[in-house]
Amino acid sequence: MTSTPASAARKELGAFQGELIGPDDPGYPQARAVYNGMIDRRPALVARCASADDVTLAIGFARRHELPLAVRGGGHHGAGLGTCEGGVVADLSPLHAVKVDAAARTVRVGGGAIWGQVDAATHEHGLATPSGIISTTGVGGLALGGGLGHLTRHCGLTVDNIVAARVVLADGTQVRADADENPDLYWAIRGGGGNFGAVTAFTFRLHEVSTVVAGPTFWPAEQGAEVLAAYREFLPSAPRDVNGFFLYGTVPPAPPFPEELHLRKVCGVVWCHTSGDPEAADRAMAPLLDPLPAPLLHAVGPMPHPALQTxxxxxYPPGDQWYWRADFVHDIPDDAVALHAKFGPQTPSVQSTMHLYPIDGAAHDLRPSDTAFSYRDARWASVYAGVDPDPANAELIKRWTVDYFEALHPYSAGGAYVNMMMDEGQERVRASYRGNYARLARIKASLDPDNVFRHNQNVEPDPAARYEARP
Structure with missing residues (x-):
C-alpha cells in the first residue's frame, strides 16, 4: 500500500496527543472545512493539536516531508489562509482553554479558542477585551492581524491588549513573547499575522466592560449620502465611550426585525456605548441622530456585552460563500460619499454588506511603529463583503465586491486590514504594513528564513537581513 502523509504521520508521530486525520478518514470532510464555503482545499493531513508539543510535531513533520503548512485557529479568514492544498493543517481548535485572572485583569486564552468563549468567561467578572463583532471568529486570526470591533475606540485594538503570547517557531522551539522576553517577536505578532509562528496561547488585558448600550439604527438606503456625510463628521469627535460602524445592507427577514422592514435596503450605524447608561448613550448619539430624518429603526438599548458580540x-453561519475586499481610510470626501451612495444600495444578497469600522480613540494612542499594525493614523477600515449561501451566486457577489472596492480605492489610505483581505499579492501586503514592512521582513528572516509560515498575508524574509533578534 502506498504511504500517504496521514499514514506516515501516524507512524512517525508516536507522541502526538491529538488527532491525525487524512482524506480516507470519516471525519475528513468536517476537518478540512473552513468558514468560507468558497474555499475548497484538500490538505493531505489535518493535525488536531492537543498541546504545544503537538504543534511542534506537526511543524516538524511538514518540514521533513517538504509539505506546505497552514495554521488554523477559527478558520474564518476570507481567503482560506487556515488551510492548504496537499499540505499539513495544524488545527489549533483543541487548544481552547480560557482562564480569567480577575485580580490582574487578564485572561489567558488558547490559540484555538473562539471569541464567544472568551466573551462568556470574562463577562462573568464584568470584564472584556476587544474581540471583533462575530463571536464564532477565531481568537488567533483576529488577534494577530489587528482586531477591530465594537470596543476599538474605548479599549484599542486587540493587538494593543496582548500582554504576552506562547509561540511555536518554525524550528519547533516554544518561546514566550512579551515586552521583556523576545520583544522583537512580541512587536511582530501584534499585527503581523501568523508569519512568525503558531501562537498556542495569548494573555490579554481586560477592561471594565459589562453592560453596553448597543444595537442598530437604520435609515432607507436612499438616504445613505445624507447619513454618511453626517456620520463622517460626527464619529471622530464623539466621546471614546461611543463606537459605531456605518453600513449598507439588507434587513434580514427574521426576528427581531419588524416584518414591514424585512428585505428593505438600508444604511445605518451599529452602536456600542460602553458605559451601559442609556441616558449617557442617548446624549452621545444625539449630535448624529437629531439633525437627521427619523430612522426606520432605532433598536438601541442595554444588553450584556456578549449579546452584542453574538x-x-x-x-453569518459557517459555509456561506464569501468574497472580501478592504481598505484603510483617512477621510471620506463628498465624491467618496456619492460613490458609496451608488454602490451601497446595490448589495446583491441579504448578507452582502459594506462596513466602515472606526480606528481612532484609544487606537490612536499608539504610534504606527509601536506595533506591527501600521495604520494608526487611519480613521476607518472599510470592508466590502459579498456573501451568499448559494455557490451559484459566487460570481455575482464577487463582482459587486470588486466593483465597489475599485470605485472607492482611489480615496483610500493605500493599504488594508489584513484580516479582511483576500489573496491579493505581495505589493498589497507591503502597502498594508507600510514603513513597518522592512522590520517585519528582518524579523521573519531571523525566525523563519525558509518561510515555513507562508499561508498568510505573507511577509517574505529579507534575504539580506543581518538581524540579531533571536529567541
Whole structure:
C-alpha cells in the first residue's frame, strides 16, 4: 500500500496527543472545512493539536516531508489562509482553554479558542477585551492581524491588549513573547499575522466592560449620502465611550426585525456605548441622530456585552460563500460619499454588506511603529463583503465586491486590514504594513528564513537581513 502523509504521520508521530486525520478518514470532510464555503482545499493531513508539543510535531513533520503548512485557529479568514492544498493543517481548535485572572485583569486564552468563549468567561467578572463583532471568529486570526470591533475606540485594538503570547517557531522551539522576553517577536505578532509562528496561547488585558448600550439604527438606503456625510463628521469627535460602524445592507427577514422592514435596503450605524447608561448613550448619539430624518429603526438599548458580540452570528453561519475586499481610510470626501451612495444600495444578497469600522480613540494612542499594525493614523477600515449561501451566486457577489472596492480605492489610505483581505499579492501586503514592512521582513528572516509560515498575508524574509533578534 502506498504511504500517504496521514499514514506516515501516524507512524512517525508516536507522541502526538491529538488527532491525525487524512482524506480516507470519516471525519475528513468536517476537518478540512473552513468558514468560507468558497474555499475548497484538500490538505493531505489535518493535525488536531492537543498541546504545544503537538504543534511542534506537526511543524516538524511538514518540514521533513517538504509539505506546505497552514495554521488554523477559527478558520474564518476570507481567503482560506487556515488551510492548504496537499499540505499539513495544524488545527489549533483543541487548544481552547480560557482562564480569567480577575485580580490582574487578564485572561489567558488558547490559540484555538473562539471569541464567544472568551466573551462568556470574562463577562462573568464584568470584564472584556476587544474581540471583533462575530463571536464564532477565531481568537488567533483576529488577534494577530489587528482586531477591530465594537470596543476599538474605548479599549484599542486587540493587538494593543496582548500582554504576552506562547509561540511555536518554525524550528519547533516554544518561546514566550512579551515586552521583556523576545520583544522583537512580541512587536511582530501584534499585527503581523501568523508569519512568525503558531501562537498556542495569548494573555490579554481586560477592561471594565459589562453592560453596553448597543444595537442598530437604520435609515432607507436612499438616504445613505445624507447619513454618511453626517456620520463622517460626527464619529471622530464623539466621546471614546461611543463606537459605531456605518453600513449598507439588507434587513434580514427574521426576528427581531419588524416584518414591514424585512428585505428593505438600508444604511445605518451599529452602536456600542460602553458605559451601559442609556441616558449617557442617548446624549452621545444625539449630535448624529437629531439633525437627521427619523430612522426606520432605532433598536438601541442595554444588553450584556456578549449579546452584542453574538448579534450577527445567525446571519453569518459557517459555509456561506464569501468574497472580501478592504481598505484603510483617512477621510471620506463628498465624491467618496456619492460613490458609496451608488454602490451601497446595490448589495446583491441579504448578507452582502459594506462596513466602515472606526480606528481612532484609544487606537490612536499608539504610534504606527509601536506595533506591527501600521495604520494608526487611519480613521476607518472599510470592508466590502459579498456573501451568499448559494455557490451559484459566487460570481455575482464577487463582482459587486470588486466593483465597489475599485470605485472607492482611489480615496483610500493605500493599504488594508489584513484580516479582511483576500489573496491579493505581495505589493498589497507591503502597502498594508507600510514603513513597518522592512522590520517585519528582518524579523521573519531571523525566525523563519525558509518561510515555513507562508499561508498568510505573507511577509517574505529579507534575504539580506543581518538581524540579531533571536529567541
Amino acid at each position: 448579534m450577527f452570528d445567525g446571519l
